[in-house]
Amino acid sequence: MRPDGIIIAIDGPAGVGKSTVGRLVADRVGYSFISTGKMYRALAWKALDLGLDLEDDGALVGLAGSLKWAFPKGPGPEAGVSLDGRVLGLEITDERAGKASSGIARLAGVRLFMRDMQRQAGASGGVVMEGRDIGTNVFPDAELKVYLDASPQARAGRRVEQLRGQGLEADYSQVLDFIIKRDAQDSGRRNNPLKKAEDAHYLDSTSMARELVVDAIVGLFRGVSRP
Ligand code: DC
Numbered sequence: 001m002r003p004d005g006i007i008i009a010i011d012g013p014a015g016v017g018k019s020t021v022g023r024l025v026a027d028r029v030g031y032s033f034i035s036t037g038k039m040y041r042a043l044a045w046k047a048l049d050l051g052l053d054l055e056d057d058g059a060l061v062g063l064a065g066s067l068k069w070a071f072p073k074g075p076g077p078e079a080g081v082s083l084d085g086r087v088l089g090l091e092i093t094d095e096r097a098g099k100a101s102s103g104i105a106r107l108a109g110v111r112l113f114m115r116d117m118q119r120q121a122g123a124s125g126g127v128v129m130e131g132r133d134i135g136t137n138v139f140p141d142a143e144l145k146v147y148l149d150a151s152p153q154a155r156a157g158r159r160v161e162q163l164r165g166q167g168l169e170a171d172y173s174q175v176l177d178f179i180i181k182r183d184a185q186d187s188g189r190r191n192n193p194l195k196k197a198e199d200a201h202y203l204d205s206t207s208m209a210r211e212l213v214v215d216a217i218v219g220l221f222r223g224v225s226r227p
Pocket residue numbers: 014015036037038040041098101102105130131132133134182186
């Protein structure tokens with residue numbers, strides 16, 4: 001057992017609700033929550049801002065290493081990552097940052113940097129960490145692994161609702177198209193592609209209410225953390 005508890009790894013495709021569910025699970029069990037997607041998004045956003053070449057792995061790793069990363073806890077999905085003291089919210093939520101983050105996440109150096117930072121952030125346990133490769137690559141020894149899935153149509157519908165809830169414009173067919181392309185890129189890449197770890201629990205949330213998904217994961221947690 002780690003000093004602060006176990007590691008709950010939640011992986012799955014774009015828009016499946018890993019952040020929302022992960023945060024709720026963390027609140028229920030008194031753990032901290034880390035969204036690793038936000039780390040890739042933050043780096044991509046910063047690189048876009050500086051006009052860096054998004055294919056230049058070395059330059060991106062150099063940039064990542066020059067920044068001061070922090071993972072503040074706070075209400076709402078926006079308080080997840082800060083760079084050089086600036087908490088990033090809506091600026092990393094849009095599809096531009098989503099597409100760019102999926103692109104830079106293909107690069108081997110970027111992935112190694114992120115993996116090391118994520119291992120450091122979660123090493124003492126007591127954490128829910130969500131992403132694409134947490135159970136397969138970052139913490140293959142996580143005590144509880146969940147692969148959260150849902151149909152692309154259900155995910156697009158939820159994403160539209162989420163964006164509109166944030167006051168942003170969203171078109172269903174465009175969002176569905178983004179999701180299908182991002183799935184292909186995240187699952188088809190050579191370095192740590194999105195896939196279910198063999199020992200992960202598979203949860204298809206297509207027709208499950210969010211509360212039921214949270215209940216299911218908390219139930220699994222109780223089973224694992226009770227001797
Ligand atoms: O979960 P998200 O949409 O915020 O993630 C943005 C991108 O970051 C995603 O398309 C792929 C990449 N990513 C990754 O490769 N590995 C992770 N553990 C998390 C995200």
